[in-house]
Amino acid sequence: xxxxxxxxxxxxxxxxxxxxxxxxxxxxxxxxxxxxxxxxxxxxxxxxxxxxxxxxxxxxxxxxxxxxxxxxxxxxxxxxxxxxxxxxxxxxxxxxxxxxxxxxxxxxxxxxxxxxxxxxxxxxxxxxxxxxxxxxxxxxxxxxxxxxxxxxxxxxxxxxxxxxxxxxxxxxxxxxxxxxxxxxxxxxxxxxxxxxxxxxxxxxxxxxxxxxxxxxxxxxxxxxxxxxxxxxxxxxxxxxxxxxxxxxxxxxxxxxxxxxxxxxxxxxxxxxxxxxxxxxxxxxxxxxxxxxxxxxxxxxxxxxxxxxxxxxxxxxxxxxxxxxxxxxxxxxxxxxxxxxxxxxxxxxxxxxxxxxxxxxxxxxxxxxxxxxxxxxxxxxxxxxxxxxxxxxxxxxxxxxxxxxxxxxxxxxxxxxxxxxxxxxxxxxxxxxxxxxxxxxxxxxxxxxxxxxxxxxxxxxxxxxxxxx
Numbered sequence: 506x507x508x509x510x511x512x513x514x515x516x517x518x519x520x521x522x523x524x525x526x527x528x529x530x531x532x533x534x535x536x537x538x539x540x541x542x543x544x545x546x547x548x549x550x551x552x553x554x555x556x557x558x559x560x561x562x563x564x565x566x567x568x569x570x571x572x573x574x575x576x577x578x579x580x581x582x583x584x585x586x587x588x589x590x591x592x593x594x595x596x597x598x599x600x601x602x603x604x605x606x607x608x609x610x611x612x613x614x615x616x617x618x619x620x621x622x623x624x625x626x627x628x629x630x631x632x633x634x635x636x637x638x639x640x641x642x643x644x645x646x647x648x649x650x651x652x653x654x655x656x657x658x659x660x661x662x663x664x665x666x667x668x669x670x671x672x673x674x675x676x677x678x679x680x681x682x683x684x685x686x687x688x689x690x691x692x693x694x695x696x697x698x699x700x701x702x703x704x705x706x707x708x709x710x711x712x713x714x715x716x717x718x719x720x721x722x723x724x725x726x727x728x729x730x731x732x733x734x735x736x737x738x739x740x741x742x743x744x745x746x747x748x749x750x751x752x753x754x755x756x757x758x759x760x761x762x763x764x765x766x767x768x769x770x771x772x773x774x775x776x777x778x779x780x781x782x783x784x785x786x787x788x789x790x791x792x793x794x795x796x797x798x799x800x801x802x803x804x805x806x807x808x809x810x811x812x813x814x815x816x817x818x819x820x821x822x823x824x825x826x827x828x829x830x831x832x833x834x835x836x837x838x839x840x841x842x843x844x845x846x847x848x849x850x851x852x853x854x855x856x857x858x859x860x861x862x863x864x865x866x867x868x869x870x871x872x873x874x875x876x877x878x879x880x881x882x883x884x885x886x887x888x889x890x891x892x893x894x895x896x897x898x899x900x901x902x903x904x905x906x907x908x909x910x911x912x913x914x915x916x917x918x919x920x921x922x923x924x925x926x927x928x929x930x931x932x933x934x935x936x937x938x939x940x941x942x943x944x945x946x947x948x949x950x951x952x953x954x955x956x957x958x959x960x961x962x963x964x965x966x967x968x969x970x971x972x973x
Contacts (some may be wrong), residue, residue, distance in 0.1 A: 508816040508961065514944070517687070519597035524525070525891070527624075530593040535921050542585040545623060545624055545625040545628060545787075545877050547622075547623050547624060547628075548773045549763070550628060551622050551623045551624065552624075554622045554693075554697065554898070555615075555618040555619040555621075555622045555624065555629075555632055556632065557633070558617050558618040558622075559618055559619075559636040559639070559703065559747070560639065560900070560903070561633065562611070562614055562615070562618070562636070563617035563636065563639060563640050563643070563644050566611065566644075567644045567814065574900070577840075578642065585646040586643060586655060588644040589641065589643075589645070589646075589648070590642060592643075592648055592649070593648075594648070594649040594650065594651040594654070595648050595649070595650060596650070596651060596652050596873050596905065597650030597651075597652055597653055598871065599650075599653075599683045599759075599869060601815065601822075601856075601868070602815065603642070603657060603822045604650075604653060604656060604854070605813050605815070605820075605822040605854055606813070606815070608653050608657040608660070608798070609656055609657070609661055609664055609811065609813070610661075610662035610664065611640075611657065611661070612631055612633055612636070612637060612656070612657035612658060612659075612660060612661015612662065612664070612687060613661045613662075613664040614661075614665070614688070614746060615633040615635075615636035615637070615657075615661060615665070616629045616632070616633045616661050616662050616664075616665025616666065616669070617628070617665050617668055617669045617672070617687050617688075617690055618632070618689040618693075619632040619633070619690045620644075620665065620666070620669045620830050621669065621689050621692075621693040621694075621695070622693060623944065625762070625763070626662075626666060626762060626763035626764055627683065627732070627763065629662070629665070629666075630658070630662045632735060633657070633658050633661050633662055633665065634654075634658040635750070636657070637653070637654050637661070638654065639898070640657070641653065641654055643813075650867040652854075652873055653853060655824065655851075656824065656852065657850050658826050659852075660786075660811040660824055661810070662789055662809075663762045663764075663809055663810065663811040663909045664786055664811060666748070666763075666764045666788065666810070667752070667767050667769055667786055667788070668686055668687050668768070669687055669690060669763075670707070670752060670765075670767075671686050671752070672686040672687025672690045672749070673687075673690065674706055674707070674708055675687075675692065676691060676694070676943055677706075678693075687739075687882035694886075695739075697856055707747065707752060707753050708750065708751070708752055709751040709752060709753055709754050709755070709827050709970070709973075710749075710750075710751045710971055710972065710973050711748070711749070711750050711751075711972040712747075712748070712749045712750075712969055712970070712971045712972075713744075713746075713747070713748055713969060713970050714746070714748075714749075714967045714968070714969040715744075715746045715967060715968060716744075716745065716965050716966045716967030716968055717742065717743065717744055717965065717966060717971075718742070718745055718776075718940075718963045718964060718965030718966075719740070719741075719742060719963065719964050719965070720739070720740070720742070720743045720746070720776050720778075720961070720962070720963045721738075721739070721740050721879045721961070721962045722738070722739045722741075722778075722938045722959075722960065722961045722962075722964070723736075723737070723738045723739075723956075723958075723959070723960045723961075724736070724737045724739075724818060724859065724866045724958075724960075725737075725957070725958045725959075726859040726956070726957050726958070727955070727956045728858075728955050728958075732897075733878075735859065735866050736864060737839060737863065737866045739778045739779075739865075741774035741776040741777045741778045741779075742776060742777060743774050743775065743963060743965075744775055744776070745772065745773065745774035745775075745965065745967075746772075746773050746774075747770070747771070747772045747773075747967075748770065748771045748772075749768065749769070749770040750768065750769045750770075751768050752765075752766060752767050752768070752769075753766040753767075754766075755768070755789065755804060755843070755888075756794075756802035756803070756804055756831060756832070756833040757795075757802035757803060757804055757833075758789065758794055758804050758806070759792070759793055759794050760789065760791045760792050760806070762791070762933065763790060763791060764788045764789065764790055764791075764809060765789075766788070766789040766792065767786070767787060767789060768785070768787045768788075769785070769786055769787075770783075770784070770785040771783070771784050771786075772784075774950055778814060778817070778819055779813075779816060779817030779863070779865075780817050781814070781816035781817075781818075782814070782816065783812075783813070783814045783815075783816075784812070784813050785810070785812045786810060786811045786812070787808065787810045787812070788807075788808065788809045788810060789804075789806050789807070789808065790806070790807040790809040790826065791806055791807045792804050792805065792806025792807070792829075793805060797942035800834060800835040800836070800935070801832060801833070801834055801835070802832065802833040802835075803830070803831070803832045803833075804829075804830070804831050804832075805828075805829070805830050806828075806829055806853060806876070806877070807826065807828060807829075808825070808826060808827050808828070808829050808846055808848060809825075809826050810823070810825045810826070810848065811823070811824055811825075811827075814944075816900075817865075818866075818867070818959065818961065819868065819869060819919065819944070819946065819961070820854065820855065820856040820868045820869070820871055820957050821853075821854065821856070821946070822853065822854045822855075823850045823852070823853045823854075823878070823900070824851055824852040824853070825848040825849060825850040825851065826848060826849065827846060827847050827848030827849055827876055827878070828847055828848075829844060829845065829846035829847075829880075830842070830844060830845050830846075831844035831845075832844070838887055838888050838890075839884050839885060839887030839888065839889075839890065840885070840886040840887075841886075842882075842883070842884045842885075843881075843882065843883045843884070844880075844882050844887075845879075845880070845881050846879070846880040846881075847877070847878070847879055847880075848877070848878040848879075848880070848899060849875075849876075849878070850874070850875055850876055850877070850878050850902065851875055852873065852875065853872060853873070853875060853876065853902045854871050854873060854874070855871060855872055855916070855918055855920065856868035856869075856870070856871050856872075856903055856914040856947065856957070857870055857871055857872040857916040857955070857957060858870040858871075858955070858957070859957065862933070864895060870919075872902075872904050872916040873904065874902035874903055874904050874905065874918065875902070875903060875904045875905060876900060876902045876903045877900065877901055878898060879898060879899055879900075880896070880897070880898040880901035880928050881896065881897060881898070881958070882894070882895065882897075883895045883896070886891055888930075891927060891928060891929035891930070891936075891938075892926075892927070892928050892929070892930075892936070892938075893926070893927050894924075894925070894926050894927075895923075895924070895925050896923070896924050897921070897922060897923035897924070898921070898922050898923075899919065899920070899921045899922075900919070900920045900921075901917075901918075901919055901949075902916075902917065902918045902919070902920060903917045904916050904917055907931040916948060916950075916955075916957075917948070917949040917950055918944070918946055918947060918948055918949060919946070919949055920940075920944075920946045920948050921943070921944070921946075922944050922945075923942070923943045924940065924942045924943075925940070925942070926938055926940035926966075927939050927940075928940065928955065928969060934970050934971040934972060934973070935968070935969075935970050936968070936969050936970075936971070937966075937968050937969075938966075938967055938969070939964075939965070939966060940964070940965045940967060941962070941964050941965075942961075942962070942965075943960075943961070943962050944959075944960070944961045944962045945958075945959065945960045945961070946958065946959045946960075
C-alpha cells in the first residue's frame with residue numbers, strides 16, 4: 506500500500522509540476538554556463554522531473570515483474586538496502602536476454618527521460634547512472650551486479666541518445682510513432698509541453714534490405730571434465746530483414762552536441778535450424794572535420810558503441826569506445842569511402858559453455874571480457890558500375906576472471922566478422938545485389954579443460970531500398 510501511495514504521489518507531482526514549470530524557468534538558472542556541448546543550463550524543475558520519472562520507472566518495473574510476471578523476488582527493506590551498500594559488487598550471470606537486452610533498454614528510458622526534459626548528453630548520462638545505481642541498491646534484494654550497472658548506464662546512454670533523436674524525427678510524422686520509439690519524449694511533450702525538436706530532418710539515409718540466404722554454421726565444443734565432445738554442422742536456408750539508419754552525414758562532420766551523429770542497424774533472420782537478432786548502435790561521440798581538401802571529406806573523432814548479437818548458436822555483446830578516421834573521395838567515376846576505427850571493449854559478453862537442446866548445441870553460459878578491437882570498411886559507389894562494399898572487424902576478448910563472490914567461466918577469445926556485398930540500382934532508390942557474411946569465434950586457450958569454436962557463413966541475394 507505504501508508503495509502504491511508513493512507511486513501515486515509521484516504521478517500527481519509530474520502532472521501538477523507542469524503548471525509551475527513556466528514560472529520556474531523564469532528564475533535564475535542554477536548552473537553557470539559551461540559549453541553547451543557538455544552541459545545545458547536548466548531550471549530546478551528540469552532536474553527534478555526526470556528523477557521522478559526514473560524512480561517511477563523503477564517502481565513500476567519491479568511491481569510488474571512481481572505481480573504480473575510472477576517472478577519470485579525478495580521483498581526489499583532497510584536491511585537489504587544496508588546490505589547492498591556494504592557488500593562487494595559481483596558479476597551477475599543472469600540470462601543473456603535480461604542482462605544485455607532488458608538492462609540496456611531500461612537504461613535508455615532513464616536517458617530519454619532526462620534528455621526530453623532539456624538536459625544534455627553528459628547530464629543525462631549522470632542521471633542514467635543514478636537510475637541504475639538506485640535499481641541495484643534499492644529495488645533489488647540480491648547482491649549488486651557490476652555488469653548490470655555498466656550495461657544499464659553506458660549501453661543505455663548509446664541506445665537512449667539514438668532513440669531520443671529518432672523519436673524527435675518520428676514525432677514529426679505522427680505522435681504515436683514518436684511514442685513507440687521514445688515514450689518519455691512524447692509523455693513530456695503532453696505533460697510539460699516540451700516540444701520535440703522540429704525542422705529539417707537530420708536523417709542522412711535509411712536503407713531497408715530483405716532476401717533469402719544460404720547459411721552454413723559450425724560449432725565445436727569440448728569439456729574434458731564432463732567427457733563431453735560435440736561437433737555440430739548445419740546447412741540451412743534463411744530469410745532476413747535488415748534496416749540501417751544513418752543520422753547526419755558522417756563525413757567532414759563537426760559535432761555540435763555529444764553523439765549528434767550515429768548509425769543504427771537492426772538485423773533479423775530466421776532459418777530452418779534457428780534464428781539471429783543483431784543490433785549495432787555505433788555512435789560518433791565527438792568529431793571534427795579536418796577541412797575539405799580537393800574532392801575529399803575527412804573526419805577524425807571518438808566512437809561510443811554498443812553491439813549485441815543474440816542467436817540460437819551464438820551470444821555476443823560489446824560496449825566499446827575508441828578513435829576513428831573516415832574519408833570520402835569524390836571521383837569522376839563515382840565515390841570512394843573508407844574508414845578505420847580502433848576501440849577498447851570495456852565490457853564484452855560472449856557465450857562460453859554449450860548445452861545440447863533438442864539434439865542441437867545451444868549457448869548455455871557466458872563470460873565477461875575486455876580487450877582491443879579494430880574495424881575497417883571500404884566502399885565504392887558508381888552510377889554505372891554499382892555499389893561495392895567491404896567491411897570487417899576483429900577483437901581479442903580476455904576474461905575478467907573472478908570478481909566478488911561469483912566465479913566467471915574462463916575464456917579468452919578472438920572474434921572476427923567480415924562482410925562483402927555488391928548491388929546495382931534498378932530504379933530510383935531500389936537496387937538488387939549479392940552479399941557474403943562471416944562470423945567466427947575461437948578460444949585462445951585450447952589447452953584448458955573447456956574449448957569452444959564457432960563459425961557462421963552466409964551467402965544471400967537481396968533487394969534494398971534507400972531513402973535519402
